[in-house]
Amino acid sequence: MTGTSMKTLRADARRNREQIVEAARLLFVERGPDVPMEEVARAAGVGVGTLYRRFPDRGELLTAVALDVFERLSAMAGEAAAGEPDAWTALQRFLKGWAEFRLGLLQDALCAGMPAAVAANKDLQRARETWLEQFEGLITAAQAEGALREDVTLTEIAVFMNMLIRGEPTPADEMILHVMLDGLHR
Amino acid sequence: MTGTSMKTLRADARRNREQIVEAARLLFVERGPDVPMEEVARAAGVGVGTLYRRFPDRGELLTAVALDVFERLSAMAGEAAAGEPDAWTALQRFLKGWAEFRLGLLQDALCAGMPAAVAANKDLQRARETWLEQFEGLITAAQAEGALREDVTLTEIAVFMNMLIRGEPTPADEMILHVMLDGLHR
DNA sequence: CATAAGTGGATGAATTTCTTCCGGTTCGCC
DNA sequence: GGCGAACCGGAAGAAATTCATCCACTTATG
Numbered sequence: 001m002t003g004t005s006m007k008t009l010r011a012d013a014r015r016n017r018e019q020i021v022e023a024a025r026l027l028f029v030e031r032g033p034d035v036p037m038e039e040v041a042r043a044a045g046v047g048v049g050t051l052y053r054r055f056p057d058r059g060e061l062l063t064a065v066a067l068d069v070f071e072r073l074s075a076m077a078g079e080a081a082a083g084e085p086d087a088w089t090a091l092q093r094f095l096k097g098w099a100e101f102r103l104g105l106l107q108d109a110l111c112a113g114m115p116a117a118v119a120a121n122k123d124l125q126r127a128r129e130t131w132l133e134q135f136e137g138l139i140t141a142a143q144a145e146g147a148l149r150e151d152v153t154l155t156e157i158a159v160f161m162n163m164l165i166r167g168e169p170t171p172a173d174e175m176i177l178h179v180m181l182d183g184l185h186r
Numbered sequence: 187m188t189g190t191s192m193k194t195l196r197a198d199a200r201r202n203r204e205q206i207v208e209a210a211r212l213l214f215v216e217r218g219p220d221v222p223m224e225e226v227a228r229a230a231g232v233g234v235g236t237l238y239r240r241f242p243d244r245g246e247l248l249t250a251v252a253l254d255v256f257e258r259l260s261a262m263a264g265e266a267a268a269g270e271p272d273a274w275t276a277l278q279r280f281l282k283g284w285a286e287f288r289l290g291l292l293q294d295a296l297c298a299g300m301p302a303a304v305a306a307n308k309d310l311q312r313a314r315e316t317w318l319e320q321f322e323g324l325i326t327a328a329q330a331e332g333a334l335r336e337d338v339t340l341t342e343i344a345v346f347m348n349m350l351i352r353g354e355p356t357p358a359d360e361m362i363l364h365v366m367l368d369g370l371h372r
Numbered sequence: 373c374a375t376a377a378g379t380g381g382a383t384g385a386a387t388t389t390c391t392t393c394c395g396g397t398t399c400g401c402c
Numbered sequence: 403g404g405c406g407a408a409c410c411g412g413a414a415g416a417a418a419t420t421c422a423t424c425c426a427c428t429t430a431t432g
Contacts, residue, residue, distance in 0.1 A: 010399060010408060032218070036389055047411035052391065152365065159358040160365075163349045167293065172345040179338065179346075183369025196377060196430060222420055233380030238422060 017054055020044040025065045029104040030168055033062065033113075062118045066111070069103045070127035076101075077134035088147030091138045092181055095161065099177050104165035109158050149186050157184075203240055206230040211251045215290040216354055219248065219299075248304045252297070255289045256313035262287075263320040274333030277324045278367055281347065285363050290351035295344050335372050343370075 009017065023044035027035045037058070041051040055061040076097045084090040106113045111128060118124065135154060142148035164177060195203065209230035213221045223244070227237040241247040262283045270276035293299035297314060304310065321340060328334035350363060 012399065013409060016410085037391085038389075041411090048391080049393085049411055050409080053409080056391095149365070152361065153358075156358040156361045156365075159356055160362050163352070163362070166349070166353070170293075170345055172339075172342040175338065175342045176346050176349070179335070179342075179369035180366055181369070183365040183367070198430065199378060202379085223422085224420075227380090234422080235380055235424085236378080239378080242422095 013054075016044070016046050016050055020046060020051060020054060020061075021064050021068050024061055025069065025105070026102065028062075028065060028106065029102055029165055033058075033106055059115060059118050062114065063121050063124055066105055066114070066118065066124055067127055069105045069109065070124070070131045072101065073098065073103055073109075074127070074131045074134055076103075077131065077138060081134070081138060086147070087138060087141030087145050088185070091142045091148065094135075094138060095157075095181065096177065098161055099164055099173065102165050102169070104162050106162075109162050110155065147186060149184055152184060199240075202230070202232050202236055206232060206237060206240060206247075207250050207254050210247055211255065211291070212288060214248075214251060214292065215288055215351055219244075219292055245301055245304050248300065249307050249310055252291055252300070252304065252310050253313055255291045255295065256310070256317045258287065259284065259289055259295075260313070260317045260320055262289075263317065263324060267320070267324060272333070273324060273327035273331050274371070277328045277334065280321075280324060281343075281367065282363065284347055285350055285359065288351050288355070290348050293348065295348050296341065333372060335370055338370060 020040065024040045027040055027043055031039075037051055038048050040061070041048045044051070051061075055064065077094050080090040080094040080097070081087075084093055103109070105111075111119045111124075132154070135158075139148065139154055139157070143150055160180060164173060164180075206226065210226045213226055213229055223237055224234050226247070227234045230237070237247075241250065263280050266276040266280040266283070267273075270279055289295070291297075297305045297310075318340070321344075325334065325340055325343070329336055346366060350359060350366075
């Protein structure tokens, strides 16, 4: 998507675009994928006109948000794997960052519940695959270490993370993640 | 609310009323408190007319749903406490039942995020208090037994339960609760 | 079986949301 | 600094969704 046009975007326009994607992600996560476009625009500090010019329909916006989420998750997983001594610590760091930046997306960050047109996007599928590989790597490594329960799957962890992130943040979030990590530890 | 009228309700009307409350709870939990009244009616297998006659506005419906949730949670907590040998087992049973019947409500089953007019309802406040006492009793007893972590609060558990219940049910739900209970165990 | 209680869903009003369009502003290059 | 192209905000009409009533018809109950 917009592969070439992003380079030719004027500086202020690019800034606006980034603000829109960020605001849209938070709103999608808190209020679902149907939030009015005008709300997204307001949250991004931008006019509706600007929003529609950059993302002619909701699908394009969703795609952009999803791409951003997967790319950031990939980056975080990579950093965690590289920067920690063992896989379990890396996995913990990754999940904490995931929660902290609220990189949620629709139902489960696996594209379930996404409009078919969006899920079909090639770039998005590739980004998703890349992230899944990194995540899976972290999980199997932690299990190989004997630090992560054997009976838990990637999907289950992903679903849980999305539960945690979805909706308005509450003061209990941190404790819940903490207890969950305890439960995942072996 | 409708304290006296419930007794004089014709048999079929009472059945419809119960179906409405049940359907409304599931829809509120899955799609938020703003689901169209018509959807509630359809899910309950009833016409909009019937719905509006029984619950003249959304607030009354919300109140009825909340009352039902608190009453059922109270009953379940009581049964669990009475029917299990120790508090930790009782707490587990209670939480499993809570999840199984999807007794969720808005944000956190503590009335946060409820319209002020609903939260102000006296019957509802009393039902909520009653339930909170039972729940708190279960928690402190389990902690006294040394079976439940000391650093976790009622609110945190309630928020977690609502996270779990909110949205469409997924096959991962059971495992997530299981792992969480493990994390809560001491 | 008489009748009061209850029912469904069509309908017009009210509200929300979409999307375009354009006068005015800002960036970036000379 | 000045100019043109790129960009911006938000007003406004169209379209879609939701509300809430009303009444002809059905059903439980004494």
